[in-house]
Amino acid sequence: MNKQAFFHQLESSLSEVPETQRQEWMYDYEEHFRIAEEEGRSEEEVVRELGEPQSIAKDLLLNYRVTVAEEHGTVPNVFRAVLAAVSLGFLNLLFVLGPFLGLCAVVCALWVSGGALIVAGIGFFGSGIYLGGGSILQGLFVGLLLSSAGVLVCYGMVKVTRTFLNLTLQYIRFNTKMVKE
Incomplete structure (x- = not known):
């Protein structure tokens, strides 16, 4: 593979990355070729040393996704980082995606339970007012208690x-280092 084919494959593999970041990476790899040319090495030799462009792109994309997720700690960004880590190999499917999905289920279940407490509290509160009689005070207090517990859970x-997302990103970085070694 020559320099032209290498850059074409690398750039097409990095199409998801913003133009400025992609150009910065392309410049870095152009420097590799420039330095090698000054040392008298061939393009094919440099390509062999650097490795496959798709593999390089996966590593660059993973680092980019993790960095974006750390800067903008939103759930979609963390999901993208997890998917980028999974793309590195089959074992990451087991050691990254498996625990991540399991813990996501736990986090979602806890969010649902907090929401359920709030809804149940509103229901008791409303039934205390609507039914009247001796259950007014009881319905109001139970409703207030359940709603307050739901708000605290949420x-x-x-x-x-937030902690789960940060720990996920740290685990992805750790896992990436382990895979590279």
């Missing part, structure tokens, strides 16, 4: 979710 889940 508030705690905001912190748990």
